[in-house]
Amino acid sequence: MVPPKLWKLLWKIQAPPKIKNFMWRALRNCLATSENLFKRKIGRSPLCQICSTHPESVEHILLLCPWVQGVWFGGNLNYRINHLEITSLWHWLHDILLSYSNRIDDQNWLATQIVFTCWNIWKSRCKAIFEHKTPSPHSTITATRVGINNFMEAVKLSRSPHITANERTSTSPICWNPPNVGIIKVNVDASWNHNNCRAGIGVILRDSCCNFIAAKAIPSTASSALEAEAQAVLHGCELAHALACTSVIIESDSRGIIQCLNGDIARGAWAIYPILNRIREQQTLFHSCRWSWISRVANEAADLVASLAMARMSNEVWVHRPPSSLTHVLNKDGLPCPPHV
Incomplete structure (x- = not known):
């Protein structure tokens, strides 16, 4: 019974x-x-x-x-x-x-x-x-x-109440801003195709002088755009840790992901709870790690890397020297004449 x-x-x-x-x-x-x-x-x-x-x-x-x-x-x-x-x-x-x-x-x-x-x-x-x-x-x-x-x-x-256009733009930076000295800014983004569930993950790291540190394009699969964005944050944490970064700011243009990470992940998007939990585990590996929302306009570099990932079959990593397709975006964000490959 x-x-x-x-x-x-x-x-x-x-x-x-x-x-x-x-x-x-x-x-x-x-x-x-x-x-x-x-x-x-x-x-x-x-x-x-x-x-x-x-x-x-x-x-x-x-x-x-x-x-x-x-x-x-x-x-x-x-x-x-x-x-x-x-x-x-x-x-x-x-x-x-x-x-x-x-x-x-x-x-x-x-x-x-x-x-x-x-x-x-x-x-x-x-x-x-x-x-x-x-x-x-x-x-x-x-x-x-x-x-x-x-x-x-x-x-x-x-x-949830609907977010108005004024609310969306009032706190939205219109350009990318470098972090404070000693902090690495990790911008992440994801592209997702709902027809075949393919995803492209983009990660890019820069320092307080706008210098390019590394970028990574990761082809993946996801059941939703939200899951793809969560994967992007996780890969951003993993790449920053692999490069021995100690203090980081993770920026994403997914408001839903940032709200989940800044709150109680168990009360957030349950479908991606395992990924959010792994992100929290990665957070403990840094001396300082916080999450920040950024507008899509200001996250153009990570968006471009995510687009590159959609056209690839395997991961691709650039360290110190960004790909030529990124140069114009990085210059616009303040990178002084970066070398490229």
């Missing part, structure tokens, strides 16, 4: 009503699985129509079918299913949600990840049966991440 505490937690999960309803049906074993249809003398066989080796129970569909293992391990949870621990869906969900973390924010994030993952596994299973499409762990993971991000962004927009 499903404990009342689990039902209470289920209805509080950050997810659309259709996904909550789906989880309610799954926990009550009301889904049209092959096993249930066979018991009601509607189906011809209780076996899973994908693996054809085990009865298709709810637990098998969402947790135990061989192709599903890659979804749980390759997704945000990096969770490895232990077949011996799975007795029923509600037992598993109860144990992982109520025993996994003592922090309510972590528990909420975990619950959202789980229900969206279950929902997209079910959708992939249905496409495999009714549309004869081979289920893909990668596609299911991507659909889960996109679904979570879109839902959380919609929730955030519904709760």
Whole structure:
């Protein structure tokens, strides 16, 4: 019997009503699985129509079918299913949600990840049966991440007042400004193509005299523009640490990312919580590290590097000597006659 505490937690999960309803049906074993249809003398066989080796129970569909293992391990949870621990869906969900973390924010994030993952596994299973499409762990993971991000962004927009044009421009620097002496400024940006989820990450480091230190173009993939921007901040931190920078300012033109990092990341964009958490871990490696929002106009150099990354197949790093395509932007930002490659 499903404990009342689990039902209470289920209805509080950050997810659309259709996904909550789906989880309610799954926990009550009301889904049209092959096993249930066979018991009601509607189906011809209780076996899973994908693996054809085990009865298709709810637990098998969402947790135990061989192709599903890659979804749980390759997704945000990096969770490895232990077949011996799975007795029923509600037992598993109860144990992982109520025993996994003592922090309510972590528990909420975990619950959202789980229900969206279950929902997209079910959708992939249905496409495999009714549309004869081979289920893909990668596609299911991507659909889960996109679904979570879109839902959380919609929730955030519904709760936040709209930012007016005057508010956007009143605090927006119209040009890049060098940092104080002893501080390295790390500008980051990301380009993202929603059609194929490809992303280009741009990072550029300069000092208080506007001197070019390094830049890096990183081709990547992301389920949303927000995730790509978060990746850019993470790569900026990693490059600055690799170059032994001790005091840095990370500048991004993504207001959402900067707001998350300056606040409680557990209450920010949950879809990118793992990346935000890694950024916070990188922050501890510096003597001083703070985040700052910058307008897109003033972040032109990082934007150009991100565009370069979109056209590349592998990472490219420039140290001390920037690429020629960056020279005119760096000159405009104040770099005195930089050498280029």
